[in-house]
Amino acid sequence: MMQSFYKIIYLLLILSSTYLSSQLRIEITGGSDEPxxxxxxxxxxxxxxxxxxxxxxxxxxxxxxxxxxxxxxxxxxxxxxxxxxxxxxxxxxxxxxxxxxxxxxxxxxxxxxxxxxxxxxxxxxxxxxxxxxxxxxxxxxxxxxxxxxxxxxxxxxGIPGIFSTRIAYVDKPLSDADSYDLRITDIDGDGDLSLFKSNQPILSPDWSPNGKEIAYVSFEEGTSRIYIQELATGNRRALKRERGINSSPSWSPNGNYLSAVLSKGDNPDIYLYNLRSNAWTPLTGHYGIDTEPDWSPDGKSLIFTSNRSGSPQIYEINISSMRIKRKTFEGTYNARARYLPDGKNIIYVHRRKGVFHIALHNLRTGKISILTDTFLDESPSVAPNGNMIIYATKDRETDTDILAGVTINGKTRFILPSVSGGAREPAWSPILDKY
Amino acid sequence: MQNLFAGFFVSMFIHIGLVLSLSNIFSIDLLAFQADYSQPIPAYLVYEKPKLVSKKENKIFIKKILIEPNSQIDIKEMVLKADEEILALESKASKTTTFAQKKTNLNQQNQILLFSSIIEEQIRAVWKKPIVSEEFSVELILSLVPTGEILNVKVKRSSGSDAFDRSALIAVAKVRKFENLKMPAQLFDDNFRNFTLVFKPY
The missing domain is CATH 3.40.50.10070 (TolB, N-terminal domain)
Incomplete structure (x- = not known):
């Protein structure tokens, strides 16, 4: 009785597996390019x-x-x-x-x-x-x-739209050498407004994860210091200043920490700033220069640029284990890396044959693709849906600083329309209008 | 004694069942029913016998099939022509049954390949994949009638993204009926009445 029962079961098993494996499979790879x-x-x-x-x-x-x-x-x-x-x-x-x-x-x-x-x-x-x-x-x-x-x-x-997002950037008009203006604009160039003006340099704006505040570096006191400004009220507060350079703030995904670069140990290293206790803790302590940190979307690691190997390369540090891994091996200049929202890809400035490009690097496969073909591309920032990148570049015809963008597949390029001759250091906001 | 026999058969069934189902899970094709679409090598194997037929003609003929699968050529006629040629080859060649059998198998594989590429081209022309950075893939099961009309479509394995699945379903809905799928009834029943379509972005 049992035996015939088993026989039937295995007969069924065999039949079903042969049925499945004999069915024709046709693979469609890549579709039409039409919009x-x-x-x-x-x-x-x-x-x-x-x-x-x-x-x-x-x-x-x-x-x-x-x-x-x-x-x-x-x-x-x-x-x-x-x-x-x-x-x-x-x-x-x-x-x-x-x-x-x-x-x-x-x-x-x-x-x-x-x-x-x-x-x-x-x-x-x-x-x-x-x-x-x-x-x-x-x-x-x-x-x-x-x-x-x-x-x-x-x-x-299947991915969020970014038409309600905004871009922060630093405007330094060509006509006026001593004017720096931190501005934000809608991505279609409308609603461009000034957040903070100074006659001393303003650098590296970074949006808080909730999109309500911007952290940036200002030299208004003569030396660099990191400030946080609330967008709705315009209120500013300064972070505790340390000796030497205070630069490159980057907000942690949960909004509780900033990572930044301090040179109080004589050479620049990555530090964490606890926004509740207002205290700095060191993250790296190498005699080389460590700079330009960016948080992974899961908040577990940071990528940064370091010249510890002799040339600027991208490294990743795991925050809990403090283990550091080199991520880039191609070329002698890789800097200013940013994670894509999937955490599996990064973009950075990559020098190839003396020209600076924005490169997309898959951390799993190691595949590198060059996204831009202009001349001096710098400080890329990723849209919150991971599908576009904005970066600062030089318009060769007019010799002005402009903000340009490219889709992650490298197919479509665009220029931010409102920008007036001296735009640099763009920072793409997170999703602002929740739906 | 009886018990031993029963045990032997049960164990045999278990082993065959396990091997087949495991091979299916790991997509190892033990039964070799599936054609390898990316490598149309068998076609060349047949025609590269220099003694049988003049080499030039046949190579051109093969190229024609591979390059223009969805152009307006009469496929049925071409397939028949291919059949005739194969028969001619067979009569000339030594008439061992295994050799002839091999050829008909290869010929069938070629036909499956050809019609698969016809289906692929028609889907690919209308599939507008959404921009995805990760490697998604969705598997659909299509049911056809011999005219090429799509009777039914089901999601066999979802990609996990509604938008990506939908793009594939829309592509199938747009095609509605495959053109140029005239083939022998047996070939259709064995392969194209129900088949799996896999959509991959890259």
């Missing part, structure tokens, strides 16, 4: 007052800025549905649209507030994949537009 086609029907406007801006125009500009999406012009649409029942999927399929976005702007019971209801639809499978209602004030229409772009980006690409 994803999105159609956003102008939202139905159900308010008495006329709109100051059109949401579909904001979203179109956002989504097209990194060439990942192609957004259909409203003139090319065959119909303007605002409800799911009104959609003729056939028409949108004919227009080769992948995703359709419909919605309407509604009155709210609260004065000056509006509600935006919208849906994202998958045209080829005739499916609603996302439905949401967002609330905001009439005046913040632009911000709501960016917020919708972020959500669309997240739904379609």
């Amino acid at each position: 994803i086609r999105v159609a956003m029907v102008p939202f139905e406007w159900k308010l008495n007052s006329a709109p100051s801006q059109y949401l579909h125009e904001i979203v179109k500009k956002d989504l097209e800025s990194f060439a990942e999406f192609a957004v259909l012009n409203p003139e090319d649409m065959l119909s303007y549905p605002s409800l799911e029942e009104e959609i003729s999927y056939r028409d949108w399929r004919l227009l080769k649209v992948d995703y359709l976005i419909i919605g309407s702007v509604l009155k709210s019971e609260i004065e000056g507030e509006i509600n935006i209801a919208y849906s994202i639809l998958d045209v080829s499978r005739r499916k609603n994949i996302h439905k949401a209602l967002i609330k905001g004030s009439v005046k913040s229409l632009k911000r709501m537009g960016h917020n919708i772009s972020d959500r669309i980006y997240h739904k379609i690409n």
Whole structure:
């Protein structure tokens, strides 16, 4: 009895395994390079007052800025549905649209507030994949537009959108040698405003993980010192100063620590600053120069630049074990490394044949890819979704300092529009508008 | 005595079952049913016999298949032509059964290869993968009818990213019906009625 039972079981086992292994597998590696086609029907406007801006125009500009999406012009649409029942999927399929976005702007019971209801639809499978209602004030229409772009980006690409994020940078106009201005701007170049001005150098801004504060180095007292400034109030506080250099602040992912560079032990080393107890503790103590620390996204290790081997190279230190590992071996200049949000890749400035490029380095496989082809690329900063990098470079035609960006696949380049001749040291904010 | 026999068979079943299921888990292809799509070497093995048929013609013919799998050539005709040539080769060659058997197997492998590449090209043309920095992959099971129309699609193994899975499903939905899939019924039933599509970004 038992035996026949086992026999049956193993017969089944054999049958199923042969069935599975004999099934044909076809692998598709890499798809079409065409951008994803999105159609956003102008939202139905159900308010008495006329709109100051059109949401579909904001979203179109956002989504097209990194060439990942192609957004259909409203003139090319065959119909303007605002409800799911009104959609003729056939028409949108004919227009080769992948995703359709419909919605309407509604009155709210609260004065000056509006509600935006919208849906994202998958045209080829005739499916609603996302439905949401967002609330905001009439005046913040632009911000709501960016917020919708972020959500669309997240739904379609699976990683957060960064259209609501901002970039901090130091502006040093060519015309005025003694003016330094710490500024922040939206990534489309709007809303550019000054945080702090000085006639002494300002260096290395870094955003706090919650996006509410910025740490930076200022020479306003004659020597370098690290300051933290709150964005909402403009209040500044200084960190305890140590003898020598105080530079390169970098916020820990939990917001409780700053790592920075001090030279109180005669040569620059990496230190940790506890923001609660206001105390410095050393992390490295080598006779070489250790500088430019950056925290891994899990907060367990830091990468920094050190010349301990004779040339600047990237090292990683594990905070609990204090073990240090060299990460770069290619070339004689690798500096200013930053982690990508996945923690598995880093970017840094890499010199190849006398030219400084931004390189992407996979820590697991060791694969290095050069992302930029300009001349003097420096201080890269990664977008919070890990998909874009902004860096400072020289515009060779006008010989001005500009901020330029590149997507992580190296395919799309962009220039930050607002910047006026002397922009440097960009720092990309974390995700600010949570959704 | 009886017990020993039963024990022997049970143990045999256990071992075969274990070997087969383990080989499946570690994707070791013991039964060699799967074609290795990236290396179309068998095709050359057949035609590189210099004595049999003039070498030049055949090489060009093979290239044609490999390079333009989805162009508007009549595949059925080409396949038949290939069959005829193989038969001609066989009649000329020494008529040992194993040799002939080998050839028909190879020919079938070629056909599977050809139709797989036709399917691959049509999917690849419409698949817009989202930008992913990590190595995702999703496996779908497709069910076809002999006209090439896709009856059903299921996610066999998800990539863990909704967006990535969706991009693959959309690509399949866009194709709806595979073109140029005219093939012998037996070949279709054995290989293309249900098959697995794996999507990899890089």
